[in-house]
Amino acid sequence: MKRILLYLMVVACCLNPAGCASAPQNTVTQFSTIDALLAGVYEGQTTCSRLLEYGDFGIGTFDSLDGEMILLDGKIYQVRADGKVYRPSADHTLPFACAVAFRKDLSLPVSTDTDFGGMERLVDRAAPNMNLFCALRIEGHFAYMKVRSVPAQRKPYPPLTEVTKNQPVFELERIKGTIVGFRAPQFAKAITVPGYHLHFLSEDFQAGGHVLDFSMTSGTVEVDLCNRFLLVLPGEESSFGSADLTRDRSAELEKAEK
Template sequence: MSHLQGCLCPQHLLQGLVSQGQRDNQRELHQVSIMSALMDGVYEGEMTLAELFAKGDFGLGTFNELDGELIAFDGEAYQLRSDGSARPATGNQKTPYAVVTFFEPQLTLYVDSPVTRQALHHDIDAQIGSANVFCAIRIDGQFNHVRTRTVERQAPPFIPFTKAVEQQPLFDFAHAAGTLVGFRSPDFIQGIGVAGYHEHFITEQRHGGGHVIDFHLQHGSVQFGIISRLVVHFPTGEDFKHANLTPAFLDRDIRRVEQSS
């Protein structure tokens, strides 16, 4: 049974994108660097948040030296720190990895009974109707529980991401209102981006949040929109040029760090 109310069948959702006549740049995904570079310790980027948000004002990522998680929506951007705090991000901060878009949801659905992360993802998958489609997602509501992590700031020489997450702080938000921003990406993008669901959370009071490991939603709204184009901005630094971007266990390692608890 679906937990989403007012559901639209998948074929109608996809066909509706054409009839809405939206500009292409409203359905573009702009990405700084690639996930396999971050996995190999490429933690210094050249693009500032001011430059990034000219390409999209809704999304997530991290900051140079892995100094916190980035979440952006409604014209606001926050840095979610490893001490559990949240603070407004500034335009001169730089990112080694981020994904943004100008969010134009095609569908808003409502959750009126408690649902787990896994069950809600299943419902969203059913609405989209294809495993090969990119989707931007926003959830606003009351959460019974959200578990997040934020990797501690790193110092050179940088260790691989799999090592950096071993000492990551975990945070549990109970009975918290807040906003979740995320993307759902096809399996074929693994290594370029993150396959499956990648989500960040911030509390309604903007006091804390982080990279989402798990959540249980009490009630709220779910907005999502299909992405039709991916633009990747590759780094130009020497660390990227010499990084190992095709390690033997890339898929396993990305799934492990994304869901690490």
């Protein structure tokens, strides 16, 4: 009996790509590529439960582009186009998502008014190696927070720049909450968003979305430096394989993300 248990535990450990009990450290795992999302590859390719094997912290979007995803403290939240926050089921799927087992390497206090650019400068000074990935957890009080979400799409899927032309934008004031996001190196630009890519979730779990702008009054910026990046590409059932991922989509990304 003990031998069988031993065997089962070792097998389970090997089968779980994220390892036993916790995901690998300092590893940003990403499902699909940002350029595939720009090209309209919106079919969910991995489930919420599978994503959690790779971390407790992250961002992404849902099947058919149905809102912005925030993974915080091991729980997945969906900010849909109505601006409200939902809790997707474990088998809900995602076409694009990043996750990390967040462990802070740096903790940067914020005590004066700090906007998006100010936060970037703060992090870039503290984590000057721009050739590494890092995850950012920014918790605090925000005088202003401008977020957007995206509405679910129908096939044939339009490219992301078409969708974001009419994106619902929400301006929040005097709100507590957490920004969840990543800074990625320039060399990863066709694969992920280079530079900063942030989503927000309010402390009361009532609002959030893809961050367009903000002004923070106080709080803390936590940085997890990550030297490992695991890219998991969609299988043959996805339109990923036939997407044109050869051209430079930097200008499209700029339009879609800002």
